[in-house]
Amino acid sequence: MKRGVLIVLSGPSGVGKGTVRKALFEEPDIDFQYSISMTTRQPRDGEVNGEDYFFVTREAFEQKIADGEMLEYAEYVGNYYGTPKSFIDDTLASGRDVLLEIEVQGALQVKEKMPEGAYIFLTPPDLRALKERLIMRGTEQLDVIDRRVHAATKEIQMMANYDYAVVNDEVSLAVQRIKDIIKVERLRVNRVLPEYIAMIEELEES
Amino acid sequence: MKRGVLIVLSGPSGVGKGTVRKALFEEPDIDFQYSISMTTRQPRDGEVNGEDYFFVTREAFEQKIADGEMLEYAEYVGNYYGTPKSFIDDTLASGRDVLLEIEVQGALQVKEKMPEGAYIFLTPPDLRALKERLIMRGTEQLDVIDRRVHAATKEIQMMANYDYAVVNDEVSLAVQRIKDIIKVERLRVNRVLPEYIAMIEELEES
CATH class of the missing domain: 3.30.63.10 (Guanylate Kinase phosphate binding domain)
Structure with a gap:
């Protein structure tokens, strides 16, 4: 029996984790167990x-x-x-497969115990568009820009603990990216190797 | 400028690396540089x-x-x-992006110098179907089975050095899996993090 994949969906508060998770479960070709x-x-x-x-x-x-x-x-x-x-x-x-939707602190605790999961960091589109927006506007006060840069920096530091960064620019796009990730995670050698080794052992015993 | 992804396509001799590589380059939405x-x-x-x-x-x-x-x-x-x-x-x-199609020994040398590439191991469908076929037939002599099991074991040992295992059961399916891998590799945190960090540094300097 091939082991399922643990998918951990996390990200800063307000990024839309719950919305993306619900949309994922509405996909016809998805059969996760929700944790x-x-x-x-x-x-x-x-x-x-x-x-x-x-x-x-x-x-x-x-x-x-x-x-x-x-x-x-x-x-x-x-x-x-x-x-x-x-x-x-x-x-x-x-x-x-199991989907766990969880805030950042919890995700880090889970990762210590189950590092084999696929850890997905949902990022706000602002982080990517931040620079352009701030420059384009030209109206922000220096302390507002500073605060935003500081928040963005903290988010990036959290991201480093994850395997994937998915921008939540549109829920349907974020859902598609996560579906692609899961598909490809199943091709990772560390997931298929145990299966191959078990097959060989059976072959050698028979 | 976002850095391209190095895709290393390798696998045992006779697995069909060249055929899959050619089919990949015929895809309309692929713009690799061939190494x-x-x-x-x-x-x-x-x-x-x-x-x-x-x-x-x-x-x-x-x-x-x-x-x-x-x-x-x-x-x-x-x-x-x-x-x-x-x-x-x-x-x-x-x-x-750069695609490098190469035999196993060369791939291992490349990995030492460019570990950040996506290393794809193309596996023969036989490896997966080996057990069923041997049992179903029931006609193979013991030494033939032993030789096959030995070859399969050696292939699995090589696979452990790679990131992904793609079964070449059908060329079109193998091509699609490799395209999915490349799409998802672009979402990996170790690839997008430098971009985010550079953005933040620019923001902090301005």
């Missing part, structure tokens, strides 16, 4: 356990942390939120 | 210097070797054949 988060907060009306979240007790969550079973987690307004490793591991082992 | 080899042999009728080969003297070739200007070279029937670095470097610097 379901675990939380200790109460389910809201209509939320389904194992679909919207895995709802667990505080004790269960802390046990998961202690066992090294959380790829990443954070505490927010008194509740834990995190990504359980076993669900992703089992899904990948079954040959199905 | 032209240098040789000390005499031009044949109709061969054009700087098109089929760079034809040089033995002294000139050996000077290139001494200067570290050959990405790889070999001597064959008393003549040198090799890949000059400067031509590839200049073409990449001008923003144009």
Whole structure:
């Protein structure tokens, strides 16, 4: 069984990660498993356990942390939120791809534990067009330009931890680029080599 | 100016590298520069210097070797054949992609000097279908099977030095996979990061 690919979609806040992720899942030829988060907060009306979240007790969550079973987690307004490793591991082992949409800090934590994933950094189109826009306008005050340059610099520093940079200039274009990335990730030698080696071992044993 | 991508197409002899390379260059949306080899042999009728080969003297070739200007070279029937670095470097610097079709030993030499290339290993469809075929037939003698398994094992060992494995089951499919690889290579962070950093530096200076 060929292992699925873990696709981690991340990027600065406000870049449109959620919109791109939803558009990806609407594509007819995509069959990802969405990585379901675990939380200790109460389910809201209509939320389904194992679909919207895995709802667990505080004790269960802390046990998961202690066992090294959380790829990443954070505490927010008194509740834990995190990504359980076993669900992703089992899904990948079954040959199905998993998409994890996550903010930058979480993505870096995940990468430490699952470096074999395809880490995609969604960039705002402004970053690329920033220079042109600032020069063209000619109206920005120096401190505004400085602040923008500073923000852009910080974004670039984050980007260095990823495998791919996808500009979110148009959602449909960003979706197509991500689909191309996934297609090509399946051709990477580090993904197909284990399959070939297993085949050879079987051949040699028979 | 965005730097071009060096695409190195290699694989075991007889896999169909030349056929796939020619089919790639016939694609309407492809604008590679083909890496032209240098040789000390005499031009044949109709061969054009700087098109089929760079034809040089033995002294000139050996000077290139001494200067570290050959990405790889070999001597064959008393003549040198090799890949000059400067031509590839200049073409990449001008923003144009370069395709180098080369056998496995040469590819490994090139990789040492230009690890930033996209190294594609073309695999014979047999490798993937080998097991099924051998079992299905049930007619092969043990030593034939052993020889095939040994050859397959050696091929897999070579593959580990590459970035991508492309099965040459059908030329048109192999060509499409290589086109996808090139498209996605342009999204890799290590390729776009220098561009972003240069932009930021310009912004900070202005």
